[in-house]
Amino acid sequence: MRVLVTGHLGYLGSEMVPVLQARGHDVVGLDTDFFRHCDFQAAPVTLPALFADIRDVTATDLEKLDVDAVIHLAALSNDPLSDLDPQLTHDINLDASLRLAAATKKAGVRRFLFSSSCSLYGRGGDEELDENAEFKPVTPYGESKVRVEQYLSTIADDTFSPVYLRNATAYGVSRRLRADIVVNNLVAHAATSGKVLLESDGTPWRPLVHVLDIADAFAAALEAPTEAIHDQAFNVGTTGENYQVRDIADIVADVVPECAVGFGMNASPDIRDYKVDFSKIRRILPAYQPRWTVRHGVEQLWGAYREGGMTTEMFAGPAYVRLREIQRLRSAGAVGTDLRWGTA
Template identity: 80%
Template sequence: MRILVTGHLGYLGSEMVPVLRARDHEVIGLDTDFYGSCDFHAVPVDAPMLPLDVRDVTVTDLAALDLDAVIHLAALSNDPLSDLDPQLTYDINLDGSVHLAEVAKQAGVRRFLFSSSCSLYGKGGDAALDENAAFHPVTPYGESKVRVEQALSAMADDTFSPVYLRNATAYGLSRRLRADIVVNNLVAHAATSGKVLLESDGTPWRPLVHVLDIADAFAAVLDAPAEAIHDQAFNVGRSGENYQVREIADIVADVVGDCAVGFGVNASPDIRDYQVDFTKIHRTLTGYRPRWTVRRGVEQLWAAYRHGGMTADMFAGPAYVRLREIQRLRAAGAMGADLRWSAA
């Protein structure tokens, strides 16, 4: 297939592109490249691309590419970024996504894979939540995911099959590393300070999934017949991979060794607390086989941080924390308040 991957230069996208190519898909990227200075000792992914903001894409841009599918990853990718200015999250993650889907549909693209998030479940009870569970988003980020899914669903018809991949929280090595997601963060803390520092009281539940298992899930949706995925939501992750944050900390301390588990100064209960059921994706996409566990991911990160020389200064800097990098770029005048690049 010929596939447009938006956000292909981000944490998930830069690992997804090689996975798609290995399956003989032709990939064209689209990214405004907010995090061009944020590589972690790796060659950036190299793909033909449209250097565009999703808010500005036109039907002409996409029609010229003769695409079979769009994988839409580009977004402000976490809660702290959405707290910076909630309106920006609605502009990019909600309105930008709906705009992209509309132009894709008009350009004749038949399949649209949206990178949604389990965070739209927000606050769950003790039971694991399946795709029919109620939405309780607790941030603009989570709410934007709900509203995009609803808008895309209204666009579904014989010519256009949207699919909503509700990823668990990702972990694992990527050439565009993020250290602002829980597993990667705890390992970086341990590697640079000898302490595993929890920012919550450690009790919340989180579903977790490796970046490469997310890439395989998107590839499996591309392989599936349209009737199996048309207007469907899939929780993306693996049974048995729901953890309390405290358990993740214990795994990190065990793998890194000689680490004390402690609580940060602002540690408090976290309102995002949910366990997720992954039965549907395994039942429907029979070729999908997630391979990673959190323990293996922690081992991978620990080895990478040691060999790549993750220092306390690097960890404290902007390169691997999305909010800090956006703040740095804004303060330097490289982009405006609307996160569009300033004229050179």
């Protein structure tokens, strides 16, 4: 297929594009490229792309790109960044996604894969939640995922087939590394300080999935028969990969030599607490073959941080923490308060 990937230069997109290309797809990108100065070890793969704000994309743009499917990843990518300005999260993650979906349908593009999140389960407790579980989002980011899914379902029909891929919390090495997600963060602390630093009390549950396994799930959904996935949600992750944060810390301490587990000064309970069931995606999409475990991912990260020379200064800087880089761009006048280039 010819596939448009929005957010193709982000943490997930920069790893998904090569996976799709390796499976024979013709990929074009769409990204505003906030994180152009944030490469880790290697730059994202170069490909034909529309460099634009997702808020400005029209049906005419999509018609010119002549794609068969849209994979929509572009968003303010985590809770701290979306908390920077909840209205921006509403504008970019919600309103722009709704307009993109409507434009996709108007342009006659049938397949639309939406990068949703298990964070929409919010306060889930100890029960493993399947795709029919109640939504309990506790952040603007989680709420935006709920509302986009709900809208997409209302416009699904014979001409437009959306799919909702609810990713578990991602981890793993990427060309556009993020150190502000839990596994990557804990390993970076260990690599640079000799301590695994917990910012919560360690009790919350998190489902975890490697960035390459997410890419594999999107590829499997892209290639699946429409009737198997039309207007359906899939939790993206692996059975057995739900962890309490303190268990992740113990794995990191076991992998990184001479490393101790400690708690940050403001460590407190985290209201985001959920376990997830991943049986549906393995049943409906047998082409999805996850290969990673958290331990394997920690070992990968530890090796990459050593090879890449990760230092305390690098870890404390803006390059690998999305909120810090956005704040840097704002302070430099590169983007305005509306996060548009050159509107300061």
